Amino acid sequence: MEKNKSFKYYSQEPDSPHPWNADLGFTNSSDRRYAFSRQPSFIQSTRDPQTPNFSNDSTKPFLSRNVSSIDIPPEFYTFDHAKEGVLQFKGSAAADKLSGLDSVLWVFRVMRTGNRQMKRLLIMISLNVAYSTAELAIGLFTGRIGLVSDAFHLTFGCGLLTFSLFAMAASRRKPDSVYTYGYQRLEVLSAFTNALFLLFLSFSLAVEALHAFIQDESEHKHYLIVSAVANLLVNLLGVWFFRNYARVNLAYRKPEDMNYHSVCLHVLADSIRSAGLILASWFLSLGVSNAEVLCLGLVSVAVFMLVMPLFKASGGILLQMAPPNISTSALGKCWRQIVSHEDVTEVSQARFWELVPGHVVGSIWLQVKKEMNDRRIQEYVHSLYHDLGIHDLTVQTDNYV
């Protein structure tokens, strides 16, 4: 788990992201021996908050990159101080670009070295891409617009899943001078985008249902059934891959939780949609009128309910809201304890926000009576919030005369 490191450490530590590692920080995931260290729970979150954050995380077994490695697998534990110092600024500029060749290389890297979820996601994405191109080609050649629209829909979804995959990979990079908090927010962003897409999907399904209701046409599109069945199968495979996250309300403990959850919901919603289409055509063949409207409406409502919690949670993090897993009574208790401290006259601007699920950052302003007890009060405040799990706290003490 990335703590907010001083970006100064960037020049001292060996494993800073390298400028021409446009393939996005596979330093840490390349070595399977350290797979366990990717678990954020492994990283000692009980770092002493009272000491200045110079020496960060001696517990990190993260790997370092050989400076000149572009294609060769990363060499471990070698680094070059001088070059690092020169190149640290260029890193941020080059970080934004991902050339075509690099992305191809990156795909192979993911296949070789990604963690299990990433590999599964990659498999799913490739399946989806293959399927949708086939569908698009068939649809264009035979002139069936239904297939084409389905193919479009799939492609959109694929694009989103690729973004999720990219987020999974890129969020491992270490913080640098430009992204001082690291890249983990990417996971939250991708979860949010997925949730947004699902909301759009539910809305468009509702529109389709309305359309069917108004038009009252019930054409039997047999070819669509075949495509729906195939779609359903692919998506069910995806649900099975991510079955750990197949819940609506999930407690997010690690940053990747949100991303995986969003992927799972995406796939789940797609499969519900395909199932709904199949059901609708079956009902139509049974002679139930307005079957399409009913089924589409049901699916739309179901997807909406499915997605809302994720949307709210990821939106909350992006909106810099107070962390949901820390109860306000606990924070209030801390507040009261600080205020009741003998040296503190006033507490203001207590702001806590979640960088990613599980990593809370805070800042607080104190007004203190006497001059000399800054350090003691700071330590006291830090320890109070440390118990709540807030480790990154900036305490500003103003001496009130």
Place this chain on the structure above:
Amino acid sequence: MDHEKDPILRFKDQMKIELPLVSEENTVILIPVDSKCFSVSTSLQENIDLESKERQKSALLPVESKCFYVSSSLQENITLESKERQKSATQLSGLIIFYLMVILVEIIGGMKANSLAVLTDAAHLLTDVAGFSISLFTVWASAWKATSYHSFGFSRLEVLGALISVQLIWLISVLLIYESLDRLLHDKKEVNGALMFAVAAFGFVINLIIVLWLGHDHSHHVFGDDHHHHHHHHHHHEHHHDHDSNKPCDLGKEDETSLVPSSTKKKILNINLQGAYLHVMTDLIQSVGVMIAGGVIWLKPKWLIIDLLCTLVFSTLALSTTLPMLRVVFDILMGRTPRNINIEILESGIKGIDGVEDVHDLHVWAITVGKLVLSCHVVAKPGAESREIISKIRDYCERTYKIHQITVQIE
């Protein structure tokens, strides 16, 4: 009980937060009674009076033995922001009303002429209206006061609203491509080129009017790094006009603000309007494409494929105009150091302040375009007065970089 509901914000805090009214800037520093204190509070009253329209006036500063100093750039921002917010709100409402009228016209015309093309165009305009309403909502919402759950206020909503707006644009472009494919596959017999051309021309004219109207007020280069000198002068004039009483803090401010690209001032206004502007711009580009396709089909009714090609080309063009906006949104949501700030220079600047031995854990990020937050840990030289260090750092950051939310931990 009030205390139970808002355990984090105490009453005193409420007052302080109502002060900036944008619910963010509480850069209140404690300094001993000084000439600065006196001169500032008067202009502060002026500014608060200026904004008394929508918000309640609260008892502003507790008149105690403490003296509160609010930086002048903060006051500027408060008044400027509320004025610009009202202006944006009126512009957006005007846009929405205008578009609704156009939609009504198109629906009536489309039903009379029984033309699907016109009706679908009306549907597209409806999504534009949705985008505008989102922007309008975020303009209104970003004025809400901070609560204990939203301790930074609601300004971030602007950024999320802009993101959703841009997603809507992408959705529309994909829909357009899909529709042109539909036309290609289904209406092979007759595509009425003249009708296409007419509808697209109508849309083009309307969008052009709006682009000119919107573009008249703000610059297109909001997201570039250019410096707009006339904006810079505008900034100067406002500055002099509002704060004649703040002579002490005027000193040295002018030359230092030049370090900040003056486009940041305009940036504060426009992420909402920019979202709306993008909607109109993409519509414009796509109308051009449809016009070309309609014209070609009118002249040569056999070349149906040109419809698809034009749509593809112009949709990509239109989507590429949304990319700068997406970059800004992405930067802000990722907590990236704002692009106009070189963090190395900032760090060395802080280190250069006397009393500061070292800086670490420095984070600068933006709540929304133009609102920056900084937090750092500073190792003080032994014997240095922490209060002075804090106020010096604060001055430095506010003057040079326009960062108003600053938290410094002295170690």
